[in-house]
Amino acid sequence: MTGRLKAPTGRYGGRSAEERQAERRRRFLAAALELFGGAPGYRNTTVAALSQAAGLSTRQFYEEFRTLEDVLAALHLQVNGWAEQAVLDALATADGLPLAERAAVLFRAYARNVTSDPRRIRISFMEIVGVSPRLEEQRLARRARWIDLIRAEADAAVARGEAAPRDYRLAATAFIGSVNGLLHDWSAGWVDATLDDVVDELVGLLLGILRPESWRPPAA
Known part of the structure:
Protein backbone atom coordinates (compact mmCIF):
# COMPACT_ATOMS: atom_id res chain seq x y z
CA MET A 1 0.00 0.00 0.00
CA THR A 67 -1.98 1.39 8.24
CA LEU A 68 -3.31 0.67 11.71
CA GLU A 69 -0.22 2.43 13.05
CA ASP A 70 -1.52 5.62 11.43
CA VAL A 71 -4.76 5.16 13.36
CA LEU A 72 -2.92 4.66 16.65
CA ALA A 73 -0.81 7.75 15.97
CA ALA A 74 -3.91 9.86 15.32
CA LEU A 75 -5.69 8.46 18.37
CA HIS A 76 -2.70 9.10 20.63
CA LEU A 77 -2.61 12.73 19.50
CA GLN A 78 -6.36 13.05 20.00
CA VAL A 79 -6.26 11.68 23.56
CA ASN A 80 -3.36 13.97 24.46
CA GLY A 81 -5.14 16.89 22.84
CA TRP A 82 -8.19 16.34 25.02
CA ALA A 83 -6.06 16.37 28.17
CA GLU A 84 -4.06 19.40 27.07
CA GLN A 85 -7.20 21.38 26.30
CA ALA A 86 -8.67 20.48 29.69
CA VAL A 87 -5.54 21.84 31.40
CA LEU A 88 -5.47 25.03 29.31
CA ASP A 89 -9.16 25.65 30.01
CA ALA A 90 -8.56 25.17 33.74
CA LEU A 91 -5.52 27.44 33.80
CA ALA A 92 -7.54 30.18 32.14
CA THR A 93 -9.59 30.29 35.36
CA ALA A 94 -6.57 30.18 37.69
CA ASP A 95 -5.01 33.60 37.10
CA GLY A 96 -4.05 35.27 40.35
CA LEU A 97 -4.30 32.14 42.48
CA PRO A 98 -1.44 31.28 44.86
CA LEU A 99 0.96 28.64 43.57
CA ALA A 100 -0.48 25.72 45.56
CA GLU A 101 -4.04 26.43 44.42
CA ARG A 102 -2.94 27.00 40.84
CA ALA A 103 -1.07 23.69 40.79
CA ALA A 104 -4.12 21.92 42.20
CA VAL A 105 -6.30 23.36 39.45
CA LEU A 106 -3.82 22.18 36.80
CA PHE A 107 -3.44 18.63 38.04
CA ARG A 108 -7.09 18.14 38.94
CA ALA A 109 -8.04 19.05 35.37
CA TYR A 110 -5.41 16.73 33.89
CA ALA A 111 -6.14 13.83 36.21
CA ARG A 112 -9.89 14.00 35.75
CA ASN A 113 -9.54 14.08 31.99
CA VAL A 114 -7.10 11.21 31.52
CA THR A 115 -8.77 8.99 34.13
CA SER A 116 -12.32 9.69 32.97
CA ASP A 117 -11.94 6.78 30.56
CA PRO A 118 -9.54 3.86 31.26
CA ARG A 119 -9.07 3.46 27.52
CA ARG A 120 -7.36 6.85 27.37
CA ILE A 121 -4.87 5.72 30.00
CA ARG A 122 -4.09 2.61 27.99
CA ILE A 123 -3.60 4.55 24.75
CA SER A 124 -1.38 7.17 26.40
CA PHE A 125 0.80 4.96 28.58
CA MET A 126 0.68 1.41 27.25
CA GLU A 127 -0.39 0.75 23.66
CA ILE A 128 1.81 3.49 22.21
CA VAL A 129 5.01 2.19 23.81
CA GLY A 130 7.46 0.24 21.66
CA VAL A 131 5.35 0.13 18.51
CA SER A 132 7.87 1.78 16.18
CA PRO A 133 10.59 4.45 16.17
CA ARG A 134 8.09 6.83 14.61
CA LEU A 135 5.52 6.42 17.39
CA GLU A 136 8.21 6.49 20.06
CA GLU A 137 9.30 9.85 18.68
CA GLN A 138 5.70 11.06 18.78
CA ARG A 139 5.22 9.81 22.34
CA LEU A 140 8.34 11.60 23.53
CA ALA A 141 7.38 14.75 21.65
CA ARG A 142 4.00 14.85 23.36
CA ARG A 143 5.64 14.25 26.74
CA ALA A 144 8.00 17.13 25.97
CA ARG A 145 4.97 19.41 25.60
CA TRP A 146 3.89 18.54 29.13
CA ILE A 147 7.42 19.08 30.40
CA ASP A 148 7.49 22.49 28.73
CA LEU A 149 4.19 23.40 30.39
CA ILE A 150 5.53 22.47 33.84
CA ARG A 151 8.73 24.41 33.19
CA ALA A 152 6.75 27.45 32.10
CA GLU A 153 4.62 27.27 35.25
CA ALA A 154 7.74 26.88 37.38
CA ASP A 155 9.49 29.83 35.73
CA ALA A 156 6.38 31.97 36.18
CA ALA A 157 6.28 31.02 39.87
CA VAL A 158 9.93 32.03 40.21
CA ALA A 159 9.17 35.38 38.61
CA ARG A 160 6.34 35.90 41.13
CA GLY A 161 8.66 35.05 44.02
CA GLU A 162 6.76 31.85 44.79
CA ALA A 163 9.47 29.33 43.88
CA ALA A 164 13.23 28.90 44.09
CA PRO A 165 15.14 30.01 40.97
CA ARG A 166 16.80 27.15 39.12
CA ASP A 167 16.78 25.25 35.83
CA TYR A 168 13.71 23.03 36.09
CA ARG A 169 14.32 20.97 32.95
CA LEU A 170 15.39 17.74 34.66
CA ALA A 171 13.01 18.19 37.58
CA ALA A 172 10.05 18.70 35.24
CA THR A 173 10.99 15.57 33.28
CA ALA A 174 11.18 13.49 36.45
CA PHE A 175 7.94 14.94 37.74
CA ILE A 176 6.00 14.14 34.56
CA GLY A 177 7.20 10.55 34.87
CA SER A 178 5.81 10.47 38.40
CA VAL A 179 2.48 11.92 37.26
CA ASN A 180 2.03 9.39 34.50
CA GLY A 181 3.13 6.47 36.62
CA LEU A 182 0.90 7.30 39.56
CA LEU A 183 -2.18 7.97 37.43
CA HIS A 184 -1.64 4.73 35.52
CA ASP A 185 -1.29 2.72 38.72
CA TRP A 186 -4.32 4.43 40.29
CA SER A 187 -6.43 3.77 37.20
CA ALA A 188 -5.35 0.10 37.23
CA GLY A 189 -6.50 -0.23 40.85
CA TRP A 190 -3.02 -0.65 42.26
CA VAL A 191 -3.24 2.47 44.45
CA ASP A 192 -5.79 2.52 47.28
CA ALA A 193 -6.72 6.20 47.25
CA THR A 194 -9.26 8.62 45.85
CA LEU A 195 -8.42 10.71 42.81
CA ASP A 196 -8.36 13.79 45.06
CA ASP A 197 -5.79 12.01 47.24
CA VAL A 198 -3.68 11.35 44.15
CA VAL A 199 -3.92 14.98 43.02
CA ASP A 200 -3.01 16.23 46.51
CA GLU A 201 0.05 13.96 46.51
CA LEU A 202 1.16 15.25 43.11
CA VAL A 203 0.67 18.87 44.14
CA GLY A 204 2.68 18.25 47.32
CA LEU A 205 5.43 16.63 45.28
CA LEU A 206 5.56 19.59 42.88
CA LEU A 207 5.61 22.13 45.69
CA GLY A 208 8.48 20.22 47.29
CA ILE A 209 10.42 20.55 44.04
CA LEU A 210 9.64 24.24 43.65
CA ARG A 211 10.16 25.12 47.30
CA PRO A 212 13.02 23.10 48.85
CA GLU A 213 13.47 23.40 52.61
CA SER A 214 16.55 25.59 52.17
CA TRP A 215 14.64 28.17 50.11
CA ARG A 216 13.03 31.25 51.58
CA PRO A 217 10.73 33.58 49.64
CA PRO A 218 12.17 37.00 48.89
CA ALA A 219 11.18 39.82 51.21
CA ALA A 220 8.19 41.83 50.04
Whole structure:
Protein backbone atom coordinates (compact mmCIF):
# COMPACT_ATOMS: atom_id res chain seq x y z
CA MET A 1 0.00 0.00 0.00
CA THR A 2 1.82 3.07 -1.28
CA GLY A 3 -0.90 5.54 -0.35
CA ARG A 4 -4.53 5.99 0.52
CA LEU A 5 -7.24 5.24 -1.98
CA LYS A 6 -8.86 8.28 -3.50
CA ALA A 7 -11.94 9.34 -1.53
CA PRO A 8 -15.18 10.16 -3.35
CA THR A 9 -15.88 13.82 -4.13
CA GLY A 10 -19.10 15.82 -4.45
CA ARG A 11 -22.23 15.99 -2.28
CA TYR A 12 -24.20 12.94 -1.23
CA GLY A 13 -27.11 12.78 1.18
CA GLY A 14 -26.88 16.52 1.72
CA ARG A 15 -23.28 16.36 2.97
CA SER A 16 -20.07 17.37 1.26
CA ALA A 17 -17.20 14.97 0.61
CA GLU A 18 -15.22 16.72 3.35
CA GLU A 19 -18.05 16.24 5.85
CA ARG A 20 -18.39 12.56 4.98
CA GLN A 21 -14.64 12.09 5.26
CA ALA A 22 -14.56 13.76 8.68
CA GLU A 23 -17.41 11.53 9.84
CA ARG A 24 -15.62 8.39 8.63
CA ARG A 25 -12.44 9.44 10.39
CA ARG A 26 -14.37 10.12 13.60
CA ARG A 27 -15.96 6.66 13.44
CA PHE A 28 -12.63 4.93 12.84
CA LEU A 29 -11.02 6.75 15.78
CA ALA A 30 -13.97 5.97 18.05
CA ALA A 31 -13.71 2.30 17.10
CA ALA A 32 -9.95 2.41 17.66
CA LEU A 33 -10.43 3.86 21.13
CA GLU A 34 -12.69 0.91 21.90
CA LEU A 35 -10.46 -1.81 20.42
CA PHE A 36 -6.97 -0.41 21.03
CA GLY A 37 -7.86 0.98 24.45
CA GLY A 38 -9.79 -2.10 25.53
CA ALA A 39 -9.90 -5.60 24.10
CA PRO A 40 -8.15 -6.92 22.08
CA GLY A 41 -5.63 -4.03 22.07
CA TYR A 42 -3.72 -2.45 19.21
CA ARG A 43 -1.42 -5.38 18.48
CA ASN A 44 -4.30 -7.85 18.15
CA THR A 45 -6.63 -5.68 16.08
CA THR A 46 -6.93 -6.12 12.31
CA VAL A 47 -8.05 -3.64 9.68
CA ALA A 48 -11.11 -5.81 9.08
CA ALA A 49 -12.03 -5.85 12.78
CA LEU A 50 -11.58 -2.11 13.13
CA SER A 51 -13.65 -1.43 10.02
CA GLN A 52 -16.41 -3.70 11.28
CA ALA A 53 -16.43 -1.98 14.67
CA ALA A 54 -16.68 1.39 12.93
CA GLY A 55 -19.51 0.15 10.71
CA LEU A 56 -17.45 0.90 7.62
CA SER A 57 -15.65 -1.03 4.91
CA THR A 58 -11.96 -1.81 4.58
CA ARG A 59 -11.99 0.23 1.38
CA GLN A 60 -13.15 3.23 3.42
CA PHE A 61 -10.37 2.52 5.90
CA TYR A 62 -7.75 2.84 3.19
CA GLU A 63 -9.33 6.05 2.00
CA GLU A 64 -8.50 7.53 5.42
CA PHE A 65 -5.37 5.70 6.63
CA ARG A 66 -2.46 3.72 5.26
CA THR A 67 -1.98 1.39 8.24
CA LEU A 68 -3.31 0.67 11.71
CA GLU A 69 -0.22 2.43 13.05
CA ASP A 70 -1.52 5.62 11.43
CA VAL A 71 -4.76 5.16 13.36
CA LEU A 72 -2.92 4.66 16.65
CA ALA A 73 -0.81 7.75 15.97
CA ALA A 74 -3.91 9.86 15.32
CA LEU A 75 -5.69 8.46 18.37
CA HIS A 76 -2.70 9.10 20.63
CA LEU A 77 -2.61 12.73 19.50
CA GLN A 78 -6.36 13.05 20.00
CA VAL A 79 -6.26 11.68 23.56
CA ASN A 80 -3.36 13.97 24.46
CA GLY A 81 -5.14 16.89 22.84
CA TRP A 82 -8.19 16.34 25.02
CA ALA A 83 -6.06 16.37 28.17
CA GLU A 84 -4.06 19.40 27.07
CA GLN A 85 -7.20 21.38 26.30
CA ALA A 86 -8.67 20.48 29.69
CA VAL A 87 -5.54 21.84 31.40
CA LEU A 88 -5.47 25.03 29.31
CA ASP A 89 -9.16 25.65 30.01
CA ALA A 90 -8.56 25.17 33.74
CA LEU A 91 -5.52 27.44 33.80
CA ALA A 92 -7.54 30.18 32.14
CA THR A 93 -9.59 30.29 35.36
CA ALA A 94 -6.57 30.18 37.69
CA ASP A 95 -5.01 33.60 37.10
CA GLY A 96 -4.05 35.27 40.35
CA LEU A 97 -4.30 32.14 42.48
CA PRO A 98 -1.44 31.28 44.86
CA LEU A 99 0.96 28.64 43.57
CA ALA A 100 -0.48 25.72 45.56
CA GLU A 101 -4.04 26.43 44.42
CA ARG A 102 -2.94 27.00 40.84
CA ALA A 103 -1.07 23.69 40.79
CA ALA A 104 -4.12 21.92 42.20
CA VAL A 105 -6.30 23.36 39.45
CA LEU A 106 -3.82 22.18 36.80
CA PHE A 107 -3.44 18.63 38.04
CA ARG A 108 -7.09 18.14 38.94
CA ALA A 109 -8.04 19.05 35.37
CA TYR A 110 -5.41 16.73 33.89
CA ALA A 111 -6.14 13.83 36.21
CA ARG A 112 -9.89 14.00 35.75
CA ASN A 113 -9.54 14.08 31.99
CA VAL A 114 -7.10 11.21 31.52
CA THR A 115 -8.77 8.99 34.13
CA SER A 116 -12.32 9.69 32.97
CA ASP A 117 -11.94 6.78 30.56
CA PRO A 118 -9.54 3.86 31.26
CA ARG A 119 -9.07 3.46 27.52
CA ARG A 120 -7.36 6.85 27.37
CA ILE A 121 -4.87 5.72 30.00
CA ARG A 122 -4.09 2.61 27.99
CA ILE A 123 -3.60 4.55 24.75
CA SER A 124 -1.38 7.17 26.40
CA PHE A 125 0.80 4.96 28.58
CA MET A 126 0.68 1.41 27.25
CA GLU A 127 -0.39 0.75 23.66
CA ILE A 128 1.81 3.49 22.21
CA VAL A 129 5.01 2.19 23.81
CA GLY A 130 7.46 0.24 21.66
CA VAL A 131 5.35 0.13 18.51
CA SER A 132 7.87 1.78 16.18
CA PRO A 133 10.59 4.45 16.17
CA ARG A 134 8.09 6.83 14.61
CA LEU A 135 5.52 6.42 17.39
CA GLU A 136 8.21 6.49 20.06
CA GLU A 137 9.30 9.85 18.68
CA GLN A 138 5.70 11.06 18.78
CA ARG A 139 5.22 9.81 22.34
CA LEU A 140 8.34 11.60 23.53
CA ALA A 141 7.38 14.75 21.65
CA ARG A 142 4.00 14.85 23.36
CA ARG A 143 5.64 14.25 26.74
CA ALA A 144 8.00 17.13 25.97
CA ARG A 145 4.97 19.41 25.60
CA TRP A 146 3.89 18.54 29.13
CA ILE A 147 7.42 19.08 30.40
CA ASP A 148 7.49 22.49 28.73
CA LEU A 149 4.19 23.40 30.39
CA ILE A 150 5.53 22.47 33.84
CA ARG A 151 8.73 24.41 33.19
CA ALA A 152 6.75 27.45 32.10
CA GLU A 153 4.62 27.27 35.25
CA ALA A 154 7.74 26.88 37.38
CA ASP A 155 9.49 29.83 35.73
CA ALA A 156 6.38 31.97 36.18
CA ALA A 157 6.28 31.02 39.87
CA VAL A 158 9.93 32.03 40.21
CA ALA A 159 9.17 35.38 38.61
CA ARG A 160 6.34 35.90 41.13
CA GLY A 161 8.66 35.05 44.02
CA GLU A 162 6.76 31.85 44.79
CA ALA A 163 9.47 29.33 43.88
CA ALA A 164 13.23 28.90 44.09
CA PRO A 165 15.14 30.01 40.97
CA ARG A 166 16.80 27.15 39.12
CA ASP A 167 16.78 25.25 35.83
CA TYR A 168 13.71 23.03 36.09
CA ARG A 169 14.32 20.97 32.95
CA LEU A 170 15.39 17.74 34.66
CA ALA A 171 13.01 18.19 37.58
CA ALA A 172 10.05 18.70 35.24
CA THR A 173 10.99 15.57 33.28
CA ALA A 174 11.18 13.49 36.45
CA PHE A 175 7.94 14.94 37.74
CA ILE A 176 6.00 14.14 34.56
CA GLY A 177 7.20 10.55 34.87
CA SER A 178 5.81 10.47 38.40
CA VAL A 179 2.48 11.92 37.26
CA ASN A 180 2.03 9.39 34.50
CA GLY A 181 3.13 6.47 36.62
CA LEU A 182 0.90 7.30 39.56
CA LEU A 183 -2.18 7.97 37.43
CA HIS A 184 -1.64 4.73 35.52
CA ASP A 185 -1.29 2.72 38.72
CA TRP A 186 -4.32 4.43 40.29
CA SER A 187 -6.43 3.77 37.20
CA ALA A 188 -5.35 0.10 37.23
CA GLY A 189 -6.50 -0.23 40.85
CA TRP A 190 -3.02 -0.65 42.26
CA VAL A 191 -3.24 2.47 44.45
CA ASP A 192 -5.79 2.52 47.28
CA ALA A 193 -6.72 6.20 47.25
CA THR A 194 -9.26 8.62 45.85
CA LEU A 195 -8.42 10.71 42.81
CA ASP A 196 -8.36 13.79 45.06
CA ASP A 197 -5.79 12.01 47.24
CA VAL A 198 -3.68 11.35 44.15
CA VAL A 199 -3.92 14.98 43.02
CA ASP A 200 -3.01 16.23 46.51
CA GLU A 201 0.05 13.96 46.51
CA LEU A 202 1.16 15.25 43.11
CA VAL A 203 0.67 18.87 44.14
CA GLY A 204 2.68 18.25 47.32
CA LEU A 205 5.43 16.63 45.28
CA LEU A 206 5.56 19.59 42.88
CA LEU A 207 5.61 22.13 45.69
CA GLY A 208 8.48 20.22 47.29
CA ILE A 209 10.42 20.55 44.04
CA LEU A 210 9.64 24.24 43.65
CA ARG A 211 10.16 25.12 47.30
CA PRO A 212 13.02 23.10 48.85
CA GLU A 213 13.47 23.40 52.61
CA SER A 214 16.55 25.59 52.17
CA TRP A 215 14.64 28.17 50.11
CA ARG A 216 13.03 31.25 51.58
CA PRO A 217 10.73 33.58 49.64
CA PRO A 218 12.17 37.00 48.89
CA ALA A 219 11.18 39.82 51.21
CA ALA A 220 8.19 41.83 50.04
